[in-house]
Amino acid sequence: MELTQEELERYNRNIVLAGIGQAGQLKLKKARVFVVGAGGLGSPILYYLTAAGVGNIGICDGDVVDTSNLxxxxxxxxxxxxKNKAKSAYEKLYALNPTLNLQRIEERLNTQNILTYIKNYDIIVEATDVFSAKFLINDACVLANKILVRASALAFSGQAMSIKPKTSACYACLFNEPPKITMPTGATAGILGAVAGLFGCIEANEVIKIITGVGEPLFDRLLTCDVRSMDFRTIAIKRNPTCRVCGENGITSLDATLYQ
Known part of the structure; x- marks a missing residue:
């Protein structure tokens, strides 16, 4: 597989970067990335991965666009x-870069379909705002041995981390299971749009780093920021050997009751 003349021109600013070059751009072209969520986080993730030339992108969202989303x-x-968000996203991304293989899934993930949908992708990107979905995606990625890039954003702050199953800390190493109490959401606590944009860009950057081998991904590190002070913090985290998901006696299947 080689880069076409059009690709050499389109991705010139990537190619001239030290550490990427044509070899790195070819890695992006061959990569397969599945993005769960085409909302506040997913929008910049999908835009920048499409613009960067990630050759195969899955877009998954079962929700429809609402006025408050805009x-x-x-x-x-x-x-x-x-309109379904995956369909709406597909239309914008195809217009931006029709040379890519874009696939859309216009439904929500669950224990019955998630392993089928993610099996042909290299990297899974979690861009949801529902705790049960975050745990479902983390647990499925551990089971399927898929690298996961994830983030959360609420009000004026956010957090991001990357996960290499059975090697680095997973989401359940930090939080054992979905909270049993009602937690604040964007609808109840609000969210500054630019915060979602910031952490979506961070996730896109993580994906590109992992694919090309440039830089140090956020494995075993949790990045946080409150934009009111622009205080970025990177917190070292460790894999929990007794984690119910990725530990020595971790899960061997998905239990639907956990993600309801």
Whole structure:
């Protein structure tokens, strides 16, 4: 597989970067990335991975565009209201870069379909705002041995980490299971649109680093930021040997009751 003349021109600013070059751009072209969520986090993730030339991108979202989404979900516009988000995202991304293999899944993930959908991808990107979905995706990635890039954003702050199953700390190493109490959401606590954009960009950057081998991904590190002070912190974390998911006696299947 080689880069075409059009690709050499389109991705020139990637190619001239030290550490990427044509070899790194070819890695991006061959990569397979599955993004769960085409909302506030997913919009910048999908835009930048598409612009960067990631050759195979899965877009998964079972929700529809709502007026309140438009404050931060920049893949969508007023004309997309009531349209499925994966379909709306696909249309914008295809217009940006029609040379890529884009696939859309217009449904929510669950214990019955997630392993089938992620099996042909190298990297899974979690861009959801529901705790049960975050745990489902983490647990499935551990079972399927898929690298996971994940983030959360709420109000004025966010966090991000990357996970290499059975090697680095997984999401369940930090938080054992979904909270049993009602937690604040964007609808109840609000979210600054640019915060979702910031952490979506961080996730896209993580994916590109992992694919090309440039830099140090956030394995065993949790990155946090409050934009009111722009205080970025990187917290060292460790894999829990007794983690219920990735530990020595971790899960061997997905228990649907945990993700409800």
């Amino acid at each position: 404050q931060r979900q920049i893949l969508h516009n007023t004309q997309d209201i009531n």
